[in-house]
Amino acid sequence: MGQRAIETFxxxxxxxxxxxxxxxxxxxxxxADKEPLTVNEITEHLTLSRPAVSHHLKILRDQKLVSNVQKGTQRYYSLELEDATQLLKELIDTVEITCN
Incomplete structure (x- = not known):
């Protein structure tokens, strides 16, 4: 497998x-079903505490899977999948080229 494939992985x-x-x-x-949502609204649908939901949202935000917009005192979270989708497409293309 080439260096490009390794780097992409x-x-x-x-x-x-x-x-x-x-x-x-x-x-x-x-x-995906109900965006945008606040942390409290997300927490209502899960069995996690609000701090745990915030922690998971931070991880998703760090990977650019979600974004947030501040409106007053609330932050509304939405999906932001373009970067992740592009990276996965690049991985698929690289695997197809180097592994076939």
Whole structure:
């Protein structure tokens, strides 16, 4: 496997780690269905505490899977999947080219 393929795989590790958690998957699916939502609104749909939801949102935000907009005292979270989708497409293209 070429160096480009290895680098592409390595660059996907943080994204895979963020997506591997079932609670973060639940948050993504919830936002896909009902965005935008506040932390409190997300917490109402999960069995997690508000601080735990905030922690998971931070991880998703760090990986650019969600974004937030401040409106008054509330932050509203929405999906932001373009960067992740592009990275995964690059990984698929690289694997197809180097492994076939």
């Amino acid at each position: 390595r660059s996907c590790i943080p994204l895979f780690q963020a997506l591997s958690d079932p609670y973060r998957q639940d948050i993504i699916l919830l936002l």
